[in-house]
Amino acid sequence: MAGAKNKHWAMVIDSAKCIDCKACDVACKRENGIEANGRREVYRNWITSKGVEGTYPNLKQRFEPSQCHHCANTPCYKVCPTSATYKNDDGLIMMDYKRCIVCSTCIAACPYDARYVSKQKKAIDKCTFCAHRIYTGKLPACVDTCPTKVRVFGDLNDPESEVSKILASRHYFVIKPEAGTKPNLYYLT
Amino acid sequence: MSISRRNFLKGSVAGIGCLGLVPVAGMRFAGWAEAGKQPSGVLNYVASSCAICTNKCVFRGQVVDGVIRRLEPEPEFTKARGMMCARGNAGAATPYDPDRVKYPLIRTGKRGEGKWKKATWDEAYAYIAEKTNKVVAEEGGHRSCIGFVSSEGTYHEHYWNQFREIFGSPNSLRHPTLCLSSNIRGNMSVFGTYPWADVKNSPYIILAGADRAESFFTPDTMDMFGDPRKTIICLDPRFTRTAAKATRWYPIKPGTDMAFALAMMHVIIGENRYDKEFVSNHCVGFDELAQHVRQYTPRWAEQETEIPAAEIEKIARDFASTPGAVYYPGRRSGWQGEDVQMRRAVAMVNAICGSFDRPGGLIPNASIPLRNYFYEPAWYDLTRPRLEADDVTFLNPRDGSWIAWRERALRADPYAIRGLFIYKQNVVDSVPDRSKTLELFDKLDIIVSIDTYMSDTAWHADVVLPESNYLERFDPPYSLAGIVPYVVIRQPLIKPLYDTKPGFDIIKGLAGYFADEDGDFLNEYFEGDVESHASNFMADYPGGLEMLKEKGFFTDGRKAEIGAYRSGKSAINTPSGKVEFYSEDFAGRGLDPLPTYKPVEEIPENRFRFLVGRHAIHTHSMTAAFPELNWHMPENSVWINTRSAKKLGIKSGDTVQMKNRTGGEVKIKARVTEAIRPDCVFYAHGYGSLSKAKRLVHGKGAAQAAILESHFESISGNALMHETIVEIRRV
Ligand code: SF4
Ligand code: SF4
Numbered sequence A: 001m002a003g004a005k006n007k008h009w010a011m012v013i014d015s016a017k018c019i020d021c022k023a024c025d026v027a028c029k030r031e032n033g034i035e036a037n038g039r040r041e042v043y044r045n046w047i048t049s050k051g052v053e054g055t056y057p058n059l060k061q062r063f064e065p066s067q068c069h070h071c072a073n074t075p076c077y078k079v080c081p082t083s084a085t086y087k088n089d090d091g092l093i094m095m096d097y098k099r100c101i102v103c104s105t106c107i108a109a110c111p112y113d114a115r116y117v118s119k120q121k122k123a124i125d126k127c128t129f130c131a132h133r134i135y136t137g138k139l140p141a142c143v144d145t146c147p148t149k150v151r152v153f154g155d156l157n158d159p160e161s162e163v164s165k166i167l168a169s170r171h172y173f174v175i176k177p178e179a180g181t182k183p184n185l186y187y188l189t
Numbered sequence B: 001m002s003i004s005r006r007n008f009l010k011g012s013v014a015g016i017g018c019l020g021l022v023p024v025a026g027m028r029f030a031g032w033a034e035a036g037k038q039p040s041g042v043l044n045y046v047a048s049s050c051a052i053c054t055n056k057c058v059f060r061g062q063v064v065d066g067v068i069r070r071l072e073p074e075p076e077f078t079k080a081r082g083m084m085c086a087r088g089n090a091g092a093a094t095p096y097d098p099d100r101v102k103y104p105l106i107r108t109g110k111r112g113e114g115k116w117k118k119a120t121w122d123e124a125y126a127y128i129a130e131k132t133n134k135v136v137a138e139e140g141g142h143r144s145c146i147g148f149v150s151s152e153g154t155y156h157e158h159y160w161n162q163f164r165e166i167f168g169s170p171n172s173l174r175h176p177t178l179c180l181s182s183n184i185r186g187n188m189s190v191f192g193t194y195p196w197a198d199v200k201n202s203p204y205i206i207l208a209g210a211d212r213a214e215s216f217f218t219p220d221t222m223d224m225f226g227d228p229r230k231t232i233i234c235l236d237p238r239f240t241r242t243a244a245k246a247t248r249w250y251p252i253k254p255g256t257d258m259a260f261a262l263a264m265m266h267v268i269i270g271e272n273r274y275d276k277e278f279v280s281n282h283c284v285g286f287d288e289l290a291q292h293v294r295q296y297t298p299r300w301a302e303q304e305t306e307i308p309a310a311e312i313e314k315i316a317r318d319f320a321s322t323p324g325a326v327y328y329p330g331r332r333s334g335w336q337g338e339d340v341q342m343r344r345a346v347a348m349v350n351a352i353c354g355s356f357d358r359p360g361g362l363i364p365n366a367s368i369p370l371r372n373y374f375y376e377p378a379w380y381d382l383t384r385p386r387l388e389a390d391d392v393t394f395l396n397p398r399d400g401s402w403i404a405w406r407e408r409a410l411r412a413d414p415y416a417i418r419g420l421f422i423y424k425q426n427v428v429d430s431v432p433d434r435s436k437t438l439e440l441f442d443k444l445d446i447i448v449s450i451d452t453y454m455s456d457t458a459w460h461a462d463v464v465l466p467e468s469n470y471l472e473r474f475d476p477p478y479s480l481a482g483i484v485p486y487v488v489i490r491q492p493l494i495k496p497l498y499d500t501k502p503g504f505d506i507i508k509g510l511a512g513y514f515a516d517e518d519g520d521f522l523n524e525y526f527e528g529d530v531e532s533h534a535s536n537f538m539a540d541y542p543g544g545l546e547m548l549k550e551k552g553f554f555t556d557g558r559k560a561e562i563g564a565y566r567s568g569k570s571a572i573n574t575p576s577g578k579v580e581f582y583s584e585d586f587a588g589r590g591l592d593p594l595p596t597y598k599p600v601e602e603i604p605e606n607r608f609r610f611l612v613g614r615h616a617i618h619t620h621s622m623t624a625a626f627p628e629l630n631w632h633m634p635e636n637s638v639w640i641n642t643r644s645a646k647k648l649g650i651k652s653g654d655t656v657q658m659k660n661r662t663g664g665e666v667k668i669k670a671r672v673t674e675a676i677r678p679d680c681v682f683y684a685h686g687y688g689s690l691s692k693a694k695r696l697v698h699g700k701g702a703a704q705a706a707i708l709e710s711h712f713e714s715i716s717g718n719a720l721m722h723e724t725i726v727e728i729r730r731v
């Protein structure tokens, strides 16, 4: 499961379509066997919102889905003392749970707060882009389950992929570019 | 925008030495160890359909070593646009819920005390039959004294109806009068059908009372929000997720939607913007309508709705001039006063603009007809009319009118109800004014609940008959109407984990303990089995059943034919055969032939109108205790506007006491927010459960049924869910 060298996985997120329904969170937990058991910090993907902004009746609320950005320039990977955090040939940032000593340095290093302590795994955990699925030609769970198809997933090395086409035709941004992480989550404007 | 879970870090790291799994959700992986087998890790898929709400989305169920892992959306099932919502995903855990009902139970303690003895099926049936036959004898043999309650969603409901009919009771009660009966009736009177909106092709949608971002309806939710180019006008007293996504949101004063619709028609007709071709060729009673709406100016409507007149005018003009614009028939707006008339007014806005039977407009549904399920009728001389037969103008005899019926049953008027047989519907939580439902329960000699889990209704029953979970069951084909109709099915992903049975087996089993007037046992009326019925249902579609089993759905490619009513190919099913504005039928029944506005009751100072509503992670009272959903909302809280809260000295997190006008009272935490009108309050459904076997929500927050007063309107029999006025104070 090392991934193919010629792939460049990326996710394009159209936050304007997100209705904050939490399907992506539940699907991810099911797909990856994650048991939160009521612990609030256990999630691989999440919806950020500042809540309802403004004063009645002039209100707005925005939702921004997120997860591990699978950074090409990878802070968590650099700080990991045991190589529990490693890179696949296609750039996916993965975890070898057995090697993880839960020193949590990577949690502090990640600018996106993408990691958490998994009591279940006795290790740090985070989104894998559902590597076990994409290597068998399926979509990540958060992508396929989404009612409004907020997330589009694919290979940026393939100019015909939907992600390549969208990024070629739409304005987009990345989160915290100043962190220099070269993330692989792209947000449409 | 950033959130941080790093503050959880300290505790987590410190706690890492004492790892341990809490057993609740860990259950689902326990199967492997128990079976003593080496896990193979091989992933198998079973096609089936969801049972967590009414949409019945089709999925590919992942099963690994006999354990359900996940329910993946079926991408080819276009009704759901290939999605699976949070609830549908969380349904995968339901067979493994440690609190589910695992075998038949007979009550040993007081009702609602939670003391049970485990019973065999035969013991349970015999117990029910003995009690029931005794009360029927006491009532002189008339079987109408047993009420039969059921709910859609289980594809076995037709067997239940059969049982009721051959048992000999007319008293059938279902969910619609707690939901959409008024909406159906209003649209029926205008269009002769209850059409659905062609959201996909509509560029301009007025959404009132349909929080489609949180109250999922396939494919409307997907089409509405998956396409940010659409203009969505949201009228809702509460700033919902839909309001957040809408182009414009208007916190309309509850109960004034009819004023908004009438003023729109005032503008559209007054400015000659209506669809003359459609109106003259396909409608009747337009002149009366035009005359009628002259009184309803936007300036007047502003006073009623609190939406500025200029905005109403603009919306009316934009609506009339945008091809494919639709005024979506939402269910939750209104539920006050003249509810059916309000629905008619909304239907008429669509009709005068020709937004019927055209792309983007209201479209009469298509469906894929299945072969009928036939059975022999049984005849009883003593059967009486249903209790509330005279209380509702258009009473659907299958659905009944819940509140009207319960009022009659409480008074034993015109005869006593002695027992309730309840299949799936959680009446204790879903019918407004829980205390009245429990008061009725107190009068009953026998209460039977067929359910998959210990709902508040099952909790108060005498006998609980556990139905197998929807992921353990074969359910016969079910025809889903729509602009693009489908047939769906359910297949077991796993074998039943406990001593449970599918609906058909339970119903037939119970029927075997009752006899008709000739002494023939009622189970003899049930022929074949679910498999044979499934084949028969699909007999007109060669290969259809095979497709259902392979994919979980069937289609023969049919769609609603848009334009069929305009061309005359399909007939409009109203008395006049036309779209009706002025209704002779209504006039003949002593009802307003045109929708006439009646002002809503003013809310006294420091009182609030209680609103109901949905949340995307919950289906009614069913899902609040699903661990993966409860994680997102462990408790409900009452929304109260910042300014109103300030006046009452209430802060977020304070416990408040709410009282309605009929003795209903709850305690709940406050959530102070800008996102609701200052004269309204709201809290989510499903919490404050009485059942101790819904551990995550027992005693957590408050139940809607505990605060809702019971009111209904008499044209369709629909509950008026928004006629509850409460006072609130900090405790
Ligand atoms: S599933 Fe889609 S719409 Fe729902 S919260 Fe996730 S990203 Fe948003
Ligand atoms: S988002 Fe965080 S966890 Fe993911 S690769 Fe980047 S630094 Fe690592």
Ligand code: SF4
Residues within 6 Å of the ligand: B050, B051, B052, B053, B054, B055, B056, B057, B080, B083, B084, B085, B086, B087, B088, B089, B216
């Ligand atoms: S909308 Fe959600 S809960 Fe309803 S049937 Fe579909 S997946 Fe299930």
